[in-house]
Amino acid sequence: xxxxxxxxxxxxxxxxxxxxxxxxxxxxxxxxxxxxxxxxxxxxxxxxxxxxxxxxxxxxxxxxxxxxxxxxxxxxxxxxxxxxxxxxxxxxxxxxxxxxxxxxxxxxxxxxxxxxxxxxxxxxxxxxxxxxxxxxxxxxxxxxxxxxxxxxxxxxxxxxxxxxxxxxxxxxxxxxxxxxxxxxxxxxxxxxxxxxxxxxxxxxxxxxxxxxxxxxxxxxxxxxxxxxxxxxxxxxxxxxxxxxxxxxxxxxxxxxxxxxxxxxxxxxxxxxxxxxxxxxxxxxxxxx
Amino acid sequence: xxxxxxxxxxxxxxxxxxxxxxxxxxxxxxxxxxxxxxxxxxxxxxxxxxxxxxxxxxxxxxxxxxxxxxxxxxxxxxxxxxxxxxxxxxxxxxxxxxxxxxxxxxxxxxxxxxxxxxxxxxxxxxxxxxxxxxxxxxxxxxxxxxxxxxxxxxxxxxxxxxxxxxxxxxxxxxxxxxxxxxxxxxxxxxxxxxxxxxxxxxxxxxxxxxxxxxxxxxxxxxxxxxxxxxxxxxxxxxxxxxxxxxxxxxxxxxxxxxxxxxxxxxxxxxxxxxxxxxxxxxxxxxxxxxxxxxxxxxxxxxxxxxxxxxxxxxxxxxxxxxxxxxxxxxxxxxxxxxxxxxxxxxxxx
Numbered sequence: 001x002x003x004x005x006x007x008x009x010x011x012x013x014x015x016x017x018x019x020x021x022x023x024x025x026x027x028x029x030x031x032x033x034x035x036x037x038x039x040x041x042x043x044x045x046x047x048x049x050x051x052x053x054x055x056x057x058x059x060x061x062x063x064x065x066x067x068x069x070x071x072x073x074x075x076x077x078x079x080x081x082x083x084x085x086x087x088x089x090x091x092x093x094x095x096x097x098x099x100x101x102x103x104x105x106x107x108x109x110x111x112x113x114x115x116x117x118x119x120x121x122x123x124x125x126x127x128x129x130x131x132x133x134x135x136x137x138x139x140x141x142x143x144x145x146x147x148x149x150x151x152x153x154x155x156x157x158x159x160x161x162x163x164x165x166x167x168x169x170x171x172x173x174x175x176x177x178x179x180x181x182x183x184x185x186x187x188x189x190x191x192x193x194x195x196x197x198x199x200x201x202x203x204x205x206x207x208x209x210x211x212x213x214x215x216x217x218x219x220x221x222x223x224x225x226x227x228x229x230x231x232x233x234x235x236x237x238x239x240x241x242x243x244x245x246x247x248x249x250x251x252x253x254x255x256x257x258x259x260x261x262x263x264x265x266x267x268x269x270x271x272x273x274x275x276x277x278x279x280x281x282x283x284x285x286x287x288x
Numbered sequence: 289x290x291x292x293x294x295x296x297x298x299x300x301x302x303x304x305x306x307x308x309x310x311x312x313x314x315x316x317x318x319x320x321x322x323x324x325x326x327x328x329x330x331x332x333x334x335x336x337x338x339x340x341x342x343x344x345x346x347x348x349x350x351x352x353x354x355x356x357x358x359x360x361x362x363x364x365x366x367x368x369x370x371x372x373x374x375x376x377x378x379x380x381x382x383x384x385x386x387x388x389x390x391x392x393x394x395x396x397x398x399x400x401x402x403x404x405x406x407x408x409x410x411x412x413x414x415x416x417x418x419x420x421x422x423x424x425x426x427x428x429x430x431x432x433x434x435x436x437x438x439x440x441x442x443x444x445x446x447x448x449x450x451x452x453x454x455x456x457x458x459x460x461x462x463x464x465x466x467x468x469x470x471x472x473x474x475x476x477x478x479x480x481x482x483x484x485x486x487x488x489x490x491x492x493x494x495x496x497x498x499x500x501x502x503x504x505x506x507x508x509x510x511x512x513x514x515x516x517x518x519x520x521x522x523x524x525x526x527x528x529x530x531x532x533x534x535x536x537x538x539x540x541x542x543x544x545x546x547x548x549x550x551x552x553x554x555x556x557x558x559x560x561x562x563x564x565x566x567x568x569x570x571x572x573x574x575x576x577x578x579x580x581x582x583x584x585x586x587x588x589x590x591x592x593x594x595x596x597x598x599x600x601x602x603x604x605x606x607x608x609x610x611x612x613x614x615x616x617x618x619x620x621x622x623x624x625x626x627x628x629x630x631x632x633x634x635x636x637x
Contacts, residue, residue, distance in 0.1 A: 034417050036424075084603045090416050091340040095554065096602045098342075102547065103595025110592075217428065224421055263432030269425040270411070277413040 005133045006250040012139040014246025016201055016208075018239045019146040020219055021226035022153070023197035029232045030170040030190045031086055036097040037077075039219030040104035041195050045070050045202025046211040047112050050119045053206075059119035062203035063145055067196035074195025078188045086187060101216060108213040118210045142204035149200050153193070154235065166190055218262050225269045228276070303473075307465050314461035318533055320576045321468035322526045325475045326549070327556035327568035329522040332479065333515045334554065335562035336488060338495030339412065343423025345550035346430050347404060347520040349543035351396035351527030353440055356448040356537055358395045359388035366439055382452040389532065396528035397521050404520030408513040415498075424546070431544030446537040464533045471529060475522050476569075482518070483565055491515055495563075547591075551598065559601055561610025570609050 024038055035041075048069055049062025081100060085093040126135045157163035168176040169186045177183050205211060226245060230237030245268075252264040307314045326348065333339045360366055363384050380388065411422050440446050451460040482488055490511050493501040502508050527543070537543050544550075552575070560571020583590045607615070 034421065081599055081603065088606075091420060092602055092606060094340075094417070094420050095558070096599055098551065099595045099598030099602065101595075102551070102598065103592055106589075106591040106595060110589075221421070221425055221428070228418070257436070259436040260433065263429050263436065266425040266429030266432065270422055270429065273414055273418055273422040273425075274410040276418075277411065 002254065003251075004129070006254055007247055008133060008135060009139070010247030010250035011243045012135070012143045012208075012246070013249065014243030015143040015146045015239070016204055016242075017219075017222050017226060017245055018242025019150055019197060020201045021223035021230075021238050021242055022150060022235070023194035023201075024220075024223040025227045025230075025232055025238060026166075026197075027190055027194045028227060030166055031082070031187050032090070033082065033086065033093045034090075034097070034224065035194070036094060036220055037101040037104060037216070038194075038198060038223055039216030039221075040101050040108070041070060041074070041198035041216075042202040042205065042219045043211050043213065043216045044073065044104060044108060045199030046206035047108060047202075048199065049203035049206045050112075050117055050211065053119035059203070059207050060141070062119070062206065063200055066199035066203040068199075070199030070202075071192045071196040074192040074198075075188055077195070078191040082191055083184065083187065101220075105213055105216060112213065114213060116210045116212045117206075119206045136208065138208045142208045145204060146201070149197070150235075150239075153197070162186070162189055218265055221266060221269055225265075225272060229272060300473075303469050307462055311458065314458075314465050315533065316576070316580060318461070318465045318468040318529075320573065321465075321472040322530050322533075323552065323556060323576055324569050324572040325468075325472055325522055325526045326553040327560070327572040328475055328479055329519040329526075330553040331557045331562060331564075331568045332482070332491070332519050333512075334557055335564070335567070336483075336491040336495060337512060337515050338498075339512065339516075340420050340554070341423040341516075342420060342546065342550055342554065343426040344519055344523050344553060345427045345544055345546050346407075346423075347400035347523035348527035348530070348549065349427075349430060349434070349539075349545075350400045350403065351524030352531035352537055352543045353434065353446070354399055354524070355389070355392035355396035355528030356446060356531045357440060358392035359385070359449050359532075362388050362391060380449045380452055385449055385452045388449065393525060393528045396524045398524075400520040400524035400527075401517045404517045405513055408516040409509075412509065412512045412516065427544055427546040427550055431540040431546065434544065435539035440537075445539075445542075448531050448535050448537060450535070451532075464529065468526075468529050468533070471522070471525050478518070478522075480565060487511070487514075492563075551594075555598060555601060557608075558606065559608055561608030561612075561614075564608075564610040567608055567610040574609070 020038065020042055024035065027033055027035060045062075045066040048066040049059045052062050052065065053059040077100060081096055082093075085096045126137055126140065127133070157167060165176070165181045165186050166189065168179075168181055169183050169190075173183055176186075202211070222245060226238055226241045229241040229244075245265075248268065249261060249265060253261045256264060306317055310317065326344070330341070330344055333341060357366060359380075363380065407426070411419065411426075414422055434440060451463070490501070490506055493504075493506065494508050494512060498508055531537055531543075534542055556571040556575045557568045558571070559575055560569065561567030579590075582593070605612075
């Protein structure tokens with residue numbers, strides 16, 4: 001029974017991861033930037049929901065408010081920093097977003113304190129299989145909302161004018177520019193949408209799990225891992241590998257103990273990359 | 289050439305006399321030496337080889353834990369030491385302390401080198417984003433995992449053996465200062481030696497175009513691994529000294545401190561100028577002075593300042609101090625510039 005519990009928990013958690021990873025895949029594909037601050041945007045979104053909870057508003061409304069605020073935060077970050085590193089060396093963008101990540105981490109630490117907090121949603125729990133499996137309703141709610149947002153975004157990307165411009169820029173930025181797409185605006189919108197997705201995910205995380213200013217980096221690493229396993233622009237793949245990661249984490253938590261949970265995520269990333277390297281490496285031979 | 293010898297002699301004399309001129313800053317000077325070692329060795333594979341790693345902190349932390357563990361484990365049971373939190377139940381005699389330190393430093397240098405070789409074989413085939421994030425993951429994973437291992441203190445940390453009662457009160461600072469200065473000199477000689485050989489040219493070839501270098505018949509993998517191992521060797525040594533200097537090892541705040549030291553070494557190398565011999569040294573010195581001088585003004589806000597500093601340096605100053613100097617005074621770097629051409633360019637501007 002414990003493994004059924006872990007599987008279900010992991011799948012519900014993994015859907016959330018997949019939502020964050022989708023944002024990362026979007027900006028990676030369009031702007032060729034890996035945003036180390038992704039996880040910190042998530043946590044910031046979570047704090048917005050938490051604050052609404054503190055002021056007596058039901059935190060579930062954070063799902064609507066937090067992406068709106070985060071969209072503008074994302075645009076602001078783009079205007080201040082990212083637009084200067086878009087065309088530069090890859091490492092420069094990683095380091096710049098690393099700086100943003102440290103900045104956000106500390107600002108959140110000052111503003112909200114270093115306590116582990118959660119926004120209590122009072123949704124109760126659902127019992128399955130003779131009360132052997134306990135699922136908090138908030139987790140089911142969060143998975144449902146994530147799927148809803150993901151579907152909306154996919155339709156938006158397919159149908160709307162901006163969505164088409166974003167996809168065109170991802171395919172070939174220069175050609176898109178020649179054909180009259182304002183790539184600067186597209187980049188800003190992409191970053192904003194990514195931040196908004198992080199906001200949704202953050203609000204859901206603050207309801208279902210806990211948030212803490214320093215918890216951002218694991219979310220970045222998770223979404224990076226999901227994207228490299230699934231590949232860019234492969235949405236079903238992102239969803240599947242997100243759930244897979246969620247299940248892996250729950251089992252690692254159960255088998256190795258909670259203190260190794262984050263460590264196992266990071267190790268899994270290294271192992272996946274090593275596997276990738278040996279799988280993709282060509283057979284090199286040298287003349288002696 | 290003679291100018292260089294005078295410069296080196298001046299630095300050497302300054303280095304030897306520094307603890308007597310600035311007795312209050314001995315610890316800071318030792319930390320500066322360690323920082324320079326870290327930045328210079330990061331530069332070997334970050335600047336010269338083009339493999340930007342966030343994971344050198346792995347070797348630094350590994351060296352720190354190994355040195356302290358060997359120093360304790362040679363004479364006392366390690367588990368009881370960490371459990372007692374380094375209380376006075378076990379006391380190192382001076383001979384034991386120095387023997388332990390010597391053996392510990394050797395282990396702290398050799399084991400990370402071997403680890404770098406093994407890891408390097410698996411991950412140095414990755415490029416760009418993948419390598420950077422993979423090494424970042426390695427550093428954080430090491431911190432998280434070492435924080436769960438009981439025998440080296442787990443979450444509550446590991447107290448390194450206290451300095452024995454020899455000489456006067458000043459001797460602890462002097463010992464660690466001269467130790468770190470010695471390592472700094474060794475590093476400088478080694479790096480300078482490396483930079484004057486064909487090895488450096490191969491590293492540069494890998495940075496500029498790896499596929500082409502391979503097509504020219506260079507076994508790039510071999511050189512990349514050796515380059516990383518050299519980095520790891522000195523990182524491990526620096527970590528061992530830093531462990532003794534700080535006196536207390538915590539898994540995520542001191543040893544595998546990716547948020548602080550892991551970023552510092554990258555930042556210092558970039559600030560000074562990647563891919564130059566003197567760049568990381570100047571960068572580390574400027575950074576350390578800035579950090580110690582201004583940190584007190586930002587009391588509590590120092591990490592916010594650090595985040596802003598990283599963004600500003602990376603966006604507006606990616607060439608570093610050496611790059612800026614090189615652009616300003618190209619003649620000093622042995623670049624001949626056609627006067628007519630330069631004038632034409634100035635007029636164009």
